[in-house]
Amino acid sequence: MTWVPASRRRAFGVLLLAAFASGCARAQVAGKYTHARDPEEWVELRADGGYVAERAGTRTTGSWEVAGGRVMLKPAFGGLAQAQLEGRFLVAEGNDRWVRKWPAGHYAHPRATGYFVDLRPDGSYHFARGQNDHRGRYEVAGGTLTLWYPSDGRCTTGGEAPAVPTPGLCAFRVEMRDDRLTFFRSKGVPGKETRELGEEFVLQSRVE
Numbered sequence: 001m002t003w004v005p006a007s008r009r010r011a012f013g014v015l016l017l018a019a020f021a022s023g024c025a026r027a028q029v030a031g032k033y034t035h036a037r038d039p040e041e042w043v044e045l046r047a048d049g050g051y052v053a054e055r056a057g058t059r060t061t062g063s064w065e066v067a068g069g070r071v072m073l074k075p076a077f078g079g080l081a082q083a084q085l086e087g088r089f090l091v092a093e094g095n096d097r098w099v100r101k102w103p104a105g106h107y108a109h110p111r112a113t114g115y116f117v118d119l120r121p122d123g124s125y126h127f128a129r130g131q132n133d134h135r136g137r138y139e140v141a142g143g144t145l146t147l148w149y150p151s152d153g154r155c156t157t158g159g160e161a162p163a164v165p166t167p168g169l170c171a172f173r174v175e176m177r178d179d180r181l182t183f184f185r186s187k188g189v190p191g192k193e194t195r196e197l198g199e200e201f202v203l204q205s206r207v208e
Helices: 022-029
Strands: 031-035 042-045 050-055 058-067 070-075 084-086 089-092 096-100 105-108 116-119 124-129 132-141 144-150 169-177 180-187 194-206
Touching: 124 144, 132 169
Parallel strands: none
Antiparallel strands: 031 042, 031 096, 042 050, 050 058, 058 070, 084 089, 089 096, 105 116, 105 194, 116 124, 124 132, 132 144, 144 169, 169 180, 180 194
């Protein structure tokens, strides 16, 4: 696999990030990215600073690091390429897209049978809770997962709100830690909110 930019090579490399501390940024970016059109091609950014990539049946390794708001990929044999981080995607030259599958997986309630959250690699989800069944798209920012679902936008607000209103949509908010998802409500005035933690779901199987 050749990492030096060329007309026939997709670029990986400098990932433009939000301003996180080095350790936090690495934790948020680490994961496995699969090519949007070819699932046989992927790159895994490991939390220990190493990476492995698979392209055209050839596997390469190297290191990556967070520096000045960027993540630098350094192949073992030298050379650099670059891609921009846009949410769960790496976007390389020619709008070539690679999707991060984490935190995709099946999360189940530890006690309530039939309660689960399925986070899919394409950014869609299925949240089943008894008679309530929600489907929509999710977003990840830091350690917070947002589950958007179609609505008239009249979500409840205040201390009992499970959702955040926006025109035509509502959203559940979820705290992500290791292999657990914990739903929460925000309480208090804007800028000084506190989290009231609710139901917890545990990862049963991860999508790779």
